Amino acid sequence: MRPTCRTCAIRPSAVCRALPPEALDQINRMSHRKHLAAGRTLFAAEDAAHTVATVLAGVAKTSVTSADGRTQIVGLHFPGDFIGRPHAAGSANTVEAATDMDVCLFDKGRFEALLREHEGLSRLLIERMTEDLDAAREWMFLLGHKSAEERLASFIALCIDRLEPRCGVDAADQPASRIDLPLSRTEIGHFLGLTIETVSRVLRRLQTAGVIEIERGRGIRVLDREALAATAASAAD
């Protein structure tokens, strides 16, 4: 059976939750799901101009690349996150799948119509954009002032926070948790403003310190949450 908005697992955490139940069939008809393999482009340069999306599974990245090839990842998008620029033109930034992912796509014009009809959706979108802005600003602090070690710890803490399967219990004091990092070493470098070599070295250093354990590939296990948080801190918040 084709999945619908009524059965959508991430709706409670997506902007769609602002829509009344009776509108679900309507938005179900105007949206469609799509699977993207890691590395595929979600929005190419200018054509965020006519689509918006919600992340169902996997992780996307938004990046800025300069004429001379330098790249900065300026945002990660986790399940439940909204991606798109309603009421705005497309930007030069590109959005790509960092991992294999599923997205739910809307025509931008129709989504804007929904915004007009449902004040609650506007409200929720504004909330989400405020969160995005806060995240961007926290990252500005990281890029402007944190050391390589603090950056890696912050990144891992972020990933744990957004990706670790929640088992109902407050996860703060679970002994160890493991996830797959959603980015390659190169991408981590692009996100943290570091080179791939530094990323590699610092991860090793954190492992030697007993804070994390690096598995083959992208797997990582956090052995000491407190030490990780302490390293990440410098209390950016």
Add this chain to the structure above:
Amino acid sequence: MRPTCRTCAIRPSAVCRALPPEALDQINRMSHRKHLAAGRTLFAAEDAAHTVATVLAGVAKTSVTSADGRTQIVGLHFPGDFIGRPHAAGSANTVEAATDMDVCLFDKGRFEALLREHEGLSRLLIERMTEDLDAAREWMFLLGHKSAEERLASFIALCIDRLEPRCGVDAADQPASRIDLPLSRTEIGHFLGLTIETVSRVLRRLQTAGVIEIERGRGIRVLDREALAATAASAAD
């Protein structure tokens, strides 16, 4: 005569322009203007919780400071800009006047009511937040990858762009333009992720290169717009 929304000079560039003329008296009654001396706090830590504002004149800065004293300026707010977090809690960031300034204050709850009544205001706010997010992301690129020289050039270009008095003509090919930088050397350092010493040295270097001319205090004159743009680039956009 007390200035009113009807005669407000910056209304065409503020979010208020989304409101119909017949609502002007209403918002005039629910807003009030305030003068702030440079350095004064507009929103202290948590109490962006109950006020929002529009910048009438001068420049404000939003900054993040960590427990150990490191500071990052994460946003500048120029005349016409909107400041505040409707539909969201206050943040740990503080907003202060970088220069002497005038602001127009609204109670947050009342502003949220306006958002509910006027769909166009929501729309314009969303546009503004998109711009803020774009600006933050451009700055992330700057902080992550640009050299000290590129950073200073980008900053000066930004200030020129937002502060230079526009005389109707397209200013791109005016020979030289002068402005007062809205930030002290220390603040520039905090905005660019550099130390005050580096800021000073690089400004000197740009002057020696004939790109700018530094006046006493905060005054600065751009002698070669193209060279400035070229130095700033690395084409972050």
Add this chain to the structure above:
DNA sequence: TGCGCCGATTGATCCCGGTCAAACCACGAG
């Protein structure tokens, strides 16, 4: 089983910008 490829790791060296320290320069108060 061997080869080629690509990302990750590790090492050696370099350099930009940070750090420490010392003037310098108005400006205001006594």
Add this chain to the structure above:
DNA sequence: CTCGTGGTTTGACCGGGATCAATCGGCGCA
């Protein structure tokens, strides 16, 4: 006029992370 103060400039030195370069390791493929 002198002193103090706060922001700025300049110099000497240092170090974290970039750069350059070599090696490794898993995986697909012949």
